[in-house]
Amino acid sequence: MTTRAHERYEESGGRPEGYATHDVTNQPPPPAPYDASDDTALLEGLRREGAGWAEEDLRRLGRRAGSAEAQEWGDLANRHEPVLRTHDRYGNRVDEVEYHPSWHHLMRVAIGEGLAAAPWADGRPGAHVARSAGGLVWGHTEAGHGCPTSMTYAAVPVLRRQPELAKVYEPLLTSREYDPGLRTPTQKRGLLAGMGMTEKQGGSDVRTNTTTATPTAEAGVYTLRGHKWFTSAPMCDVFLVLAQAPGGLSCFLVPRVLPDGSRNTFRIQRLKDKLGNRSNASSEPEFDGTVAWLVGPEGQGVKTIIEMVNCTRLDCVMSSATLMRKTLVEAGHHVRHRSAFGARLVDQPLMRNVLADLALESEAATTLTLRLAGAADRAVRGDAGEAAFRRIATAVGKYWVTKRGPAFTAEALECLGGNGYVEESGMPRHYREAPLLSIWEGSGNVNALDVLRALGREPATAHALFDELALARGADARLDAAVTRLEGALAEGSEAGARRLVELMALTLQGSLLVRHAPPAVADAFCATRLGGDWGHAFGTLPDGADLTGILDRALPGEG
Template sequence: MSDLVPGLRAATNQPPALVGHNVVTADLALTEALVRHGSADLVDDLAPLGAEAGTAEAREHGMLANKHHPELTPYDRFGHRIDEVEFHPSWHWLMERAVGHGLQAAPWEQQEAGAPHAHLRRAAGFFAWSQTEPGHGCPISMTYAAVPALRADEAIAKEWAPLLAARSYDPGVRARSTKTGALAGMGMTEKQGGSDVRANLTSARPTAEDGWYALHGHKWFTSAPMNDVFLVLAQAEGGMTCFLVPRVLDDGTRNRIDVVRLKDKLGNRSNASSELELDGTLAQRLGDEGRGVRTIIEMVAATRLDCVLGSAALMRHALAEASWHVAHRSAFGGLLVDKPLMQNVVADLAVESEAATALAMRLASAVDRPDDPHEVALRRIALPLAKFWVCKRTPAMVAEALECLGGNGYVEESGLPLMFRESPLNSIWEGSGNVNALDVLRALGREPEVLQAWITEVGAARGGDSRLDRAVDDTLALLGDSGTLESGARRLAGQMAACLQGSLLVRFAPAEVADAFCGSRLGTTYGGTFGMLTSGSLRDVVERATPAS
């Protein structure tokens, strides 16, 4: 039969695999933001990371880490309680490189040493490397976020921060003194409270050793239970307090941390999320009793930034796969990319991705300027805005990118189903949409400087596009209606975030990108369905977003 039909076994009209490209240098929205907020040296510095992220090897490790899920071993063969989680070698391959590239806590020490753009560099690296596989970004993110909270106690920070910042991936349940690098986790939520951490029931009782407590309770979500140290909230006599819980005590004995089970999740399956039982678990107090939420709030802010970065990375990865596919796939007499309607869809996806990238990098640059009042105030209001908006936009955007590949996109081998399962996560982690929208209202009500920071930031583009100007005015008008502020918090947060994105694109993006964004996202009846652009040079937008061959 094969002699009668030449090439029967050959596949034709299939795009080549998207490998061998540089995830950093091929992303113009990213590189331009790095130069804008930092310098061209940052692009050069991150180029090796981008090259490795775009390899076939990295793609394969990402798929394997999700195919072979972590497994919990509560007891060893002799019946001793060990509570260890085993990961596939591909997880360790990804983790080793993430740590080696300094994507965990390294920026904090670099900043103290005088590096001017340490957090921007790290954010761009995290954004790019997350496109290999998103799940392992969780322990990397928590380790990055732990350092600001540790600074509530200088002695504790001195013990742990250097290990968390070390570029050495050293897994294993061992004492701190024997390790060349460490990772941090977090246990805030409990089954009866969720986001309402003030409802936590875990108790903390002082021990005979100064500053040490015994914890008793149940933690509902603790990711990466194999990490070396955890920040945990518990009720002490003085109220809700933050504690540092080491996996192994200084004398080498294992702390009493019982892993009840691993969560069976929709996505993020390479990462082990667990329930923990604390029964006499030893912990050091971090900060004063009753000040736990205030102590840990900087950790929450840092992980919220990583939620934005992670969602923007999913957008960019999905866009790259979609634009690459349509540039190489033919249908109905020509390449898909040349079909006007497909061009409209991919251009719309590209605009969404660029807006998310621009906002994420702007927020990261603010972390590099902790002494600038405008940057501090902008970060306070823009983080929950971006966390709400970018993370909410991601599932629809990834779904549309998947559809560009048709049936091929629905098959696991394409990688798009993994991205789609991952896409709702960041909207839930570190506060759902409602929590972040209400946090925007809280900031506006208690800290008047944050509104001025938002006005200053969006005002920098005043006169650049009349649609943006009207959208800013309409958003400010919403603030005057105090009777509907809470019920309309999502609408307000979405408009404020879109105005921030529009301001950045009007000032810094190519005219066709800014025009398409302002024409579709600001002051219109745009319903969120992609492929409904009515302005802008669509081909130019698509070409800008498509990875180079």
């Protein structure tokens, strides 16, 4: 080293030459570890909807979800995507998908914490609420592995339509043990369930399905022939599948491995190259002589499987709310530790407005999710009014909350500036994930039309919705006026205006819940903007009178 080079080295504090300018300043520390359950709206909703007994476990799970280890699992499971193996080394057809070990770590925790079908075996009131709350917390790790847990949860009420099948499979589906690999179902400690509904020619219009189901000599047993277009998590043990039987479109149970230990025909043609949800394999299976068991009567496949759709739609709402909360936490962490133009970002008025607006949206989504979970829990226990409310409100929530997700995650990403556009931040992964939830289990049009269908065929659903809204009557004039507008819109409703109608239903429902359960700072700002019209077209346009400090202190506790 020359004399001058040595002098420069000493001046740089002992750093090698070329690194003298690389001091890292004004960058936030890593966000992990953090407590993903440190969410006031979540904990209040948990107690309100009858699952306060689960709070200690939820807090424990929240700390684990926000740990550096669990956050790394989520990252690795998405960086190392599933790999399809159609054949083994000898040329035998195996149709298996290999996952990174991080996927299995995530799954093991999710199943062990009861986030799949465990609530169906839990007699405590609030068990289904506790599961949704757990999803709102554990989903901070990553979203892809929520697909098989959701489908497993949703499969149980469908299987109960065929008691002899439920007797065999339900104890294994409700197990808290994760037992991966394709083996004889009854020889495993726990099972996962998937579903195969859509086909390339019809998508959501499943009545156009061409997969055929041919009866065999054994009662209730059929063979299937056809091709499914989107079948996610193909390493699940059993699948609920729609196919055309002699009596019309019907629902069937298809195991990957037959009771005698042989492989059922389930040829995976390829894995989908998806925009997001990269950790989760989505496949195109081909059935050819595939053995299947009838679930429910022939010709009533849609009616049979609709309960599964109701459950998975709730999970779409939950997952969108989780993604909102996760990206809000990331954005809040960044702006609390980043300075620009002479002040911390979090102290700058416009940034505070953006964050507070995001916080309103996040709390409204979380509160609605837990209300829907509470309705599902009480409906399972025989409450007809809650069943009617669940029917309409889940479709409404699925439409609106999942629609808000992409815009929300984009705004949260922008809070990080260029740092948020870099893969290392994790925000691009969340942004790619957001649109899926408005597509899965029926896109926006499908859900909006389903709301119209429910209103037309099941009048009790409208009564249940307005009974819920009436609980907040008189508390806020803007909410009351919006409910009056909704009554008029229902009377004049048309298919072309279905989206506008369902949006108003969602906003009045969220407004009603916040007026009743949230502090005045939150309820007033929500009603002023979402219902009163004092709002721009982007996040960060709350009116001057909004209590930004009150909103942010509630939404982002734990840091100065």
